[in-house]
Structure formats: C-alpha cells, structure tokens
Amino acid sequence: MNFFSAIVSALSDLWHYVCAEALAMGSFRSFWSELREFALLYPATICIGLSIFAFIYALLRESRLRLDKGFSPSLSIIVPACDEELVIARTIIKLANVDYPNLKIHIVSDGSVDRTVEIARRFENDRLLVHELADQRGKSGALQYALDLVDTELYMVVDADTEVAPDAIRKMVQQFKDPQVAAVTGSARVANITNLLSAIQAVEYVGIIGMVKRAQGLWGALFTVCGAAACFRTSVLRDVGGWTCCTVTEDIELSWRLQKAGYRIAYEPRAVFRVQAPVSYVPLFRQRMRWARGTIEVLRLHGNLAATRNTTMVPVLMEVLLSILWILLVVATLAHSVVLVLTGQALFVGTAPMDFAIILGWTTALLAVQTLIGCVLDSYYVPRTWFLIPLSLLYPLYYWLVILPSCLCGWCVGIGSRAGAKWKRTTRTPIETTDASCLTRK
Amino acid sequence: MKGVRLLTNSMIAMLYLLGLHLVRVGIEIVGLRRLSPWVGVIGIVAGVGVWIIVALVAGMLRNSPSREVVKNER
Numbered sequence: 001m002n003f004f005s006a007i008v009s010a011l012s013d014l015w016h017y018v019c020a021e022a023l024a025m026g027s028f029r030s031f032w033s034e035l036r037e038f039a040l041l042y043p044a045t046i047c048i049g050l051s052i053f054a055f056i057y058a059l060l061r062e063s064r065l066r067l068d069k070g071f072s073p074s075l076s077i078i079v080p081a082c083d084e085e086l087v088i089a090r091t092i093i094k095l096a097n098v099d100y101p102n103l104k105i106h107i108v109s110d111g112s113v114d115r116t117v118e119i120a121r122r123f124e125n126d127r128l129l130v131h132e133l134a135d136q137r138g139k140s141g142a143l144q145y146a147l148d149l150v151d152t153e154l155y156m157v158v159d160a161d162t163e164v165a166p167d168a169i170r171k172m173v174q175q176f177k178d179p180q181v182a183a184v185t186g187s188a189r190v191a192n193i194t195n196l197l198s199a200i201q202a203v204e205y206v207g208i209i210g211m212v213k214r215a216q217g218l219w220g221a222l223f224t225v226c227g228a229a230a231c232f233r234t235s236v237l238r239d240v241g242g243w244t245c246c247t248v249t250e251d252i253e254l255s256w257r258l259q260k261a262g263y264r265i266a267y268e269p270r271a272v273f274r275v276q277a278p279v280s281y282v283p284l285f286r287q288r289m290r291w292a293r294g295t296i297e298v299l300r301l302h303g304n305l306a307a308t309r310n311t312t313m314v315p316v317l318m319e320v321l322l323s324i325l326w327i328l329l330v331v332a333t334l335a336h337s338v339v340l341v342l343t344g345q346a347l348f349v350g351t352a353p354m355d356f357a358i359i360l361g362w363t364t365a366l367l368a369v370q371t372l373i374g375c376v377l378d379s380y381y382v383p384r385t386w387f388l389i390p391l392s393l394l395y396p397l398y399y400w401l402v403i404l405p406s407c408l409c410g411w412c413v414g415i416g417s418r419a420g421a422k423w424k425r426t427t428r429t430p431i432e433t434t435d436a437s438c439l440t441r442k
Numbered sequence: 443m444k445g446v447r448l449l450t451n452s453m454i455a456m457l458y459l460l461g462l463h464l465v466r467v468g469i470e471i472v473g474l475r476r477l478s479p480w481v482g483v484i485g486i487v488a489g490v491g492v493w494i495i496v497a498l499v500a501g502m503l504r505n506s507p508s509r510e511v512v513k514n515e516r
Contacts, residue, residue: 010481014488017477018467038466044473045466052490220501262504309447311500314454315493322462362473 039329040359042322047366051373053215058377061217062269068174074102074152075169075231080142081107084160085115087276092123094163100170103127108146111136116160140243140250147234147242156231161276163191164229168271172231175266182236182263183255185213185225186271189382194279200398201277201284203388206378207371207395210269214377217267220312221259223320227251229273236263246301248417249294256302262309272381285406292410295320297417327407360396368392450503457496464489 077095081088088107095105105128107120112132120130131149133142143157154176158164168186175184187210190202216222230251240257247253255265278284302308303317371392375385468485471477 006480007484010478010484013477013481014467014471014485017471017481018463037470041466041469041473044469045462048465048469048486049462049490049493053493056494219497220504308451309504311451311454311503312497314451314500315458315496318455318458358473362469 035329036333039326039333040356042326044359044363044366047363047370050211050215051366051370053218054211054377055373057214057218062214062377065171065174065268065270067171068177069170071174071177072100072102072170073154073173073176075100075104075154075156075173076146076150076152076234077103077105077156077158077169078143078146078150079105079107079158079160080110080139080146081112081116081120081160082110082136082139082142083112083114083116085112085119087161088116089119089123091158091160091162092120092128095158096123096128097166098164098169099166100173102152103169104129104150104152106131106146106149108142109133110138110142138245140245143250144243147237150234153234154231155234155237157227157229158273159228159275162228163274165272165274168229168273169231172268172271175268176231176233178264178266180264181233181266182258183225183230183232183265184268184271185222185230185265186273187213187267187269187378187381188226188228189272189274190277191274192276192279196394197281197284197398198277198279199388199391200394202385203371203391203395204398206382206385206388207367207374207392210378211370211374213267214269216316219315220264221310221316222255222265222267223316224249224252224255225265228275229271247294247297248290249298252294252298253301256298256313259310259313260302260308269377270381281402284402285409288403288406289410289413292407293414293417294410296411296414300414324411327404330404331408364393364396367395371395454496454500454503457492457499461489461492461496464492 079088079091079095084091092105092107107128107130109117109120109130109132111134117130117132124130131145133145137145147155154173156169156172172184172186175181189205190198193199193202213222227250236258237254240254240261240263243250244253259265278287299320308314308317368389372389375389378385464485466489468482468487468489471482471485472479473482
C-alpha cells in the first residue's frame with residue numbers, strides 16, 4: 001500500500017512540475033529559458049530513448065531472428081565504381097567468397113579513367129559481369145543503368161570499398177520473407193581503424209548508428225538504408241521510380257520514397273559489412289557535410305507531413321527536425337554566451353555553470369552506457385569491440401569539432417542546392433590483395 | 443483524406459513530443475535534484491511508455507501497399 005501511495009505521490013509531483021513549466025512558458029523569457037534547457041538535455045534524452053528502445057529491439061526482434069538456408073531468391077549485386085583501382089580487387093574477392101547460390105555480380109564502372117575496368121575484367125566470368133559507362137552519370141545514374149538490366153527478384157548495392165562478410169547476404173535476404181519489406185540494410189563497421197579519428201568513427205558506427213537503426217527498427221521506419229550495402233526488392237524499386245539524381249544522398253532519398261509509399265525497411269544486425277572511413281579531418285568533414293546536405297534535400301522533397309501514408313515515418317521526421325532544432329539552439333546559445341562574455345555580463349544566464357557541468361557529465365556517462373550496450377549487442381556478430389568503450393568519452397569532442405560544423409555547412413548548402421549529384425568519394429586507403437587469385441582470370 | 447492523414451500524423455507527432463518532454467523533465471529532476479529522484483525516474487518511465495504507445499499506434503495506422511494487395515486478392 002505504501003508503495004502505491006508513493007507512486008501516486010510521485011506522479012502528482014511530476015504532474016505539478018510539468019504543469020508549472022507549461023504555465024511558466026507563457027512569457028517569452030521563460031520560453032527562451034525552456035528552449036535552452038531543451039538544448040542542454042536533448043542529447044541525454046535521446047541517449048536514454050535509444051538505449052531502451054535498442055535493448056527492447058534486441059530482446060523482442062533480434063533474439064528471434066532465424067536463418068532459413070532454403071530461402072534464396074535470385075539476387076543481383078551491383079557495384080558502382082568510379083576510379084576505384086585501389087580497392088576494387090579486394091571487394092570483388094570478398095563478393096566471390098559470398099555464400100549464396102543464386103547470385104550475379106555486376107561491376108558498373110561510371111566513366112573511370114584509372115585501371116578499375118582493367119582490374120575488374122580479370123575476374124569476369126558468367127557470374128561476374130563488368131559494364132563500362134563512357135559518360136559519367138553519377139552513382140544513382142550507374143545504379144539506374146543496372147536496374148534496367150537486371151531480371152532478378154532482389155537487387156543489392158555494394159560500394160566499391162565495402163567488404164561483405166561471407167554470410168551477410170544470406171542473412172539479409174531472410175527479411176524479404178515479409179512481403180511488406182521493400183529493402184534491408186545491414187550493420188556497417190569501420191574496416192580501417194588506423195588512427196584516433198577512424199577509431200572514433202568506429203565508436204559512432206557501433207554506439208550511435210547501430211543503436212539508432214535498432215531503435216528505429218522498433219519504431220517501424222528507418223531514417224535510411226546504409227548506402228554502402230543495401231538490398232532491395234527489384235519490383236518495388238521499379239514501382240517507386242528507381243534511382244533519381246535529385247539529391248546527393250540517393251540512399252536517404254530512396255529510403256524515404258519507399259517508406260512514404262507504405263513499404264517497410266528492415267534492419268538486419270547479423271549482416272556485417274565493413275566500410276572505409278575517412279582517416280583525416282577534411283575528407284571526413286566533406287563526407288558529413290554531404291550527408292547533412294542530403295538530409296535537407298530529402299526534407300525539402302519528402303518532409304510534408306500530410307503526404308505521408310506511412311505513419312511510422314512521423315517519429316523519424318520528428319527526430320530529424322528536433323536534431324536540427326537542437327543544433328541551431330546550441331549555436332544560438334553559444335553565440336549568446338559569447339556576447340555576454342564580451343559585454344562583461346555573467347555566463348550561462350538562466351542556467352548556472354554548475355548545472356551545465358552536471359548535465360555534461362550526465363550526457364557523457366549516458367553516451368558511454370549507450371556505447372556499452374551497443375558493444376554488448378554487437379559482440380554476437382563482431383568480436384573485439386570492447387576497446388571502443390573508453391573512446392566513447394571522446395565522442396562529444398568529435399561531435400563539436402566535426403559533426404556540428406559540417407552539419408551547419410551542409411544545411412546551408414542544402415537549403416539552396418539544385419538537383420544533380422556527381423561522385424564525391426572519400427580518399428581510399430590502398431589495400432594489399434594478399435589473395436593470389438586476384439591476379440589470375442577466374 | 444489528406445486532412446485526416448494530416449490530423450493523424452500531427453497527433454502522432456504531438457504524442458512523440460509529449461514522450462520526449464516527459465523523459466527530458468525526468469532527467470532534469472534526477473540530474474539536477476529538483477525533486478525526489480524517484481519522481482524523475484517515474485517521468486522517464488512515463489515518457490518511454492508514451493513513446494512505446496506512439497510506436498504501437500503508428501504501426502497500427504500504417505497504410506501498407508502489400509496489405510491493400512492482400513485485401514484486394516481476398
């Protein structure tokens with residue numbers, strides 16, 4: 001009885017607190033103060049939400065995933081490539097080792113001027129075809145060219161620098177047993193952890209991106225498939241209009257188009273593939289700026305709430321809009337603080353510096369817990385991710401130095417950008433192909 | 443039809459914001475010790491509960507093309 005009365009009393013206190021806050025928001029000053037509190041606490045809120053939802057996803061969905069080896073619809077793997085001589089051989093070798101019976105691989109060289117085509121042709125056989133486009137059409141143009149060619153049930157995109165695990169495709173394909181699923185995305189991991197910057201990106205892939213995909217999997221809609229390796233139902237892809245060149249992030253745009261039409265995108269955490277992360281600041285900044293620009297372009301195209309048939313897209317849309325609002329508020333608060341310091345007034349008016357320190361501590365601790373949960377969930381599929389947990393303490397610094405400025409620049413470009421996407425690749429790390437078979441024609 | 447869709451989507455968006463607000467207030471209470479930490483914990487639980495309700499409602503209201511195909515075939 002005491003327990004229930006304590007709960008009722010706590011609920012009553014909570015109700016009064018929320019009501020008092022709502023009433024106080026009547027004045028502009030309190031409203032601004034409320035916005036600043038939102039800016040301070042939003043990361044911690046999202047950390048808690050992501051951790052709980054990802055955990056529930058792992059319990060309810062991930063633990064029930066099964067592998068039916070008899071289910072193997074025909075599949076075409078498309079590898080769009082533009083000047084990828086450093087990495088293409090290894091990608092082809094990895095794809096050749098994939099454990100899947102009903103498979104064709106198409107390498108589409110989009111106006112490459114280096115040895116990409118020459119290297120790819122060494123492997124050409126009846127299962128692996130090389131297509132050479134003389135005029136450069138961009139990634140989405142190359143993918144659309146391949147879409148017109150294929151006659152298989154499934155269509156998979158693999159970037160030229162992506163290593164696919166041997167069992168990844170068989171696991172991804174399982175999700176297509178559900179007729180509502182139009183696309184499946186796997187679990188991306190960093191292949192080249194060579195310095196601190198790439199190691200922090202590895203933390204980001206495990207602790208942030210993997211957790212976001214799990215949480216969104218529970219919501220029912222994903223922000224995007226991973227452009228580096230994603231599988232689609234060919235008929236649906238053609239129904240919604242295929243690949244378009246209207247944004248710089250064709251994967252995000254297509255994901256929204258598919259989901260807006262009412263189809264589902266599934267996340268397959270067991271399907272692991274490794275991507276090359278930028279290892280220096282400028283290419284990383286450019287990559288993140290492109291992602292941010294693509295997000296704004298997609299919002300311009302598909303951000304209309306009234307036109308969304310798929311109600312599960314609403315929380316995803318809210319998440320994106322709130323993230324944008326949060327960054328803008330942080331910048332406004334920082335600018336306000338700088339003005340206050342320059343004019344000799346107190347810092348952090350409305351929020352004591354001590355509060356700020358406590359909140360920063362809480363947020364960093366929650367992020368470490370989130371990364372820990374991500375590592376635990378991923379340890380089933382990718383061993384040795386534990387060393388990433390201490391690095392999560394550096395993630396806030398990485399966020400301030402890379403993500404925040406690149407997002408601001410990307411959004412500014414995205415607001416005024418026009419259609420047309422050309423290849424914008426990150427610098428590749430040369431990979432030695434130790435397998436001698438890459439030098440001989442198969 | 444468009445109006446109904448806008449109304450439904452707006453309600454889901456408002457519920458999502460309510461969940462976010464409850465979790466945010468919960469963290470504020472726990473982190474800054476403005477009330478008893480248990481009040482904050484209950485706020486966080488209530489917020490996550492609202493989010494779960496949002497996920498369930500959004501999933502139920504989702505208009506899927508394959509569902510329409512199945513309905514037509516029947």
